[in-house]
Amino acid sequence: MDHHITVPYTREEASALHSGDMVFLTGTIYTARDAAHKRMDEALNSGQELPFDLKGNVIYYMGPSPARPGNVIGSAGPTTASRMDKYAPSLLDLGLSGMIGKGKRTEDVRQAVIRNGAVYFAAIGGAGALLSKSIVSSEVIAYDDLGTEAIRKLTVRDFPCIVVIDAEGNNLYETASKEFCTL
C-alpha cells in the first residue's frame, strides 16, 4: 500500500504504516550519522539540549556529497543504519518517531520502535542522485565542523521510502527474503 504523509507525524499516523508499505514523506526531516549521533549522545549525557526537537520527527541517516552551484544538495542516499543502533533506542524513548536508513537493526532497536510506536524506513541505498530530487531545501543547523556529518534540516517533497520495521515490530528484511529463499 502507498501512503503520502507529512513529517512530523503523530503516533497514530505512524500506526497506519505497515512493514512493506511504500511511503512518500513530505515536510521536515533531519540528517544525522555516526559523528552527529556521538555528539548528541554526549550532549544528552551532560544534560544539554539536542540541536532539534525529536518529538514526532524523523532522522535520516545520511551524509550528502557537496552540492554543485545552483543545486540544493549533492547525492543524498541512506547510509547503513546499524552503526547508529547504539544510540537509536534512547532517541526513540525521547520522542523520535522515525529513522530512514538501510540495513539491519538490532533487537534493541526493534523493541524501542515497538515501545514508542515509531517506524524504521529504508530508502534505496546507492540511489543518491535520484533521492536528491525529493529534497527541496537543506540547511546545516548543528555541528558544522563535521562537514558531511553535520546535522542538516531538510525539506522533502514526496521522499520515497519503504517501511521495514513497523510499530508492531514486523520486519520486512526477514519476511521478504524468506519469501524468495530457495536454499
Added chain:
Amino acid sequence: MLREFDVHVITDTVRDLCIQASHFLSDDMKAALEKAKQTEKSDLGRKILCQLQDNLKIAGEEMIPICQDTGMAVLFLEIGQDIHLVGGNLTDAVNEGVRRGYTEGFLRKSVVKDPIFRENTNDNTPAVIHEEIVPGDKLKITLAPKGFGSENMSQIFMLKPAQGIEGVKDAVLKAVKDAGPNACPPMVVGVGIGGDFEKCAILSKKALTREVGKHSDIPYVAELESELLETINKSGIGPAGLGGTVTALAVNVNTYPTHIAGLPVAVNICCHVNRHVTAVL
C-alpha cells in the same frame, strides 16, 4: 631504453578518473543491471532495479554522484619496469589527483586522518595504493573508489586445507548472508583464494575490478564463479535486501598459490555501484 614519465600526468589522470567513476557506471555494470531487471521475480525488486537505472541516468546527465558515498580511492598501479618517473614523488602525485578530483568534482570527502581520533582530512586523501612492477614501459592505473556500506560487510577466513572447495563456498555464502541488505544489493562479490592473509584480501579487491560477466581463465574457477552466483541468488535477499531473486550480479574469483598449511579466503563485497575505471598511459 627507459621511458621518462612525468608524474604530473598521473595527477591529471587520477583526477579525471575520480570524477568519471563517481558519475558514470561502466558498460559491464549497466548491462548486468539491465539483465537483472529482466530476470528478477519480485515486483518490488524490479521496481527497485528500475529506480537504480533512473538514478544512473540522473547521475550522468546532471553530474550528481551515483551514490553520496564516493568512497575511499583505491588504486591499482601497474608500472612498467622500463619507466623512469620524473617530476616528483609517485604517491604524492596520486594523492594530489585524488585531492583535485574530490574537490573539483564535488565528491564527498569521507576519509579521516586517524582511525581512532577521526578528524576528516577534507580532501579524501590519502588513497589506498597498490603498486605492481610489470614488464614494459606503460603505466596502467585502475581506480576503484570503494564505499564502506559494502566494505564493512567484507570478511576474511583462514580455512584449513581439508575444508577444500566446499569450505570456500560456505565462506562466500556466509559473508553474503551476513551482509544482506547492508551492502546495497544486488552486489558484486570479489573473492580471493590462496596467498597469505593480506594477499587474498588484495586478490578479492582486485577481483571487483574485473569486468562483470567475464569469467576466470581457470576452468574450475570459472565454474565456481557460476555456481556461487546461482547459490547466492537463491538466498532470497534480493535488490536492496527487500526480497528477490537477484542478490548478486557477479562473483569474480582470483586465486594464487598458497602454503601447505593454509587456505585463506577473502570475500570483498561491493554494492551495485561497483565503480572501476582504467587508464593506460
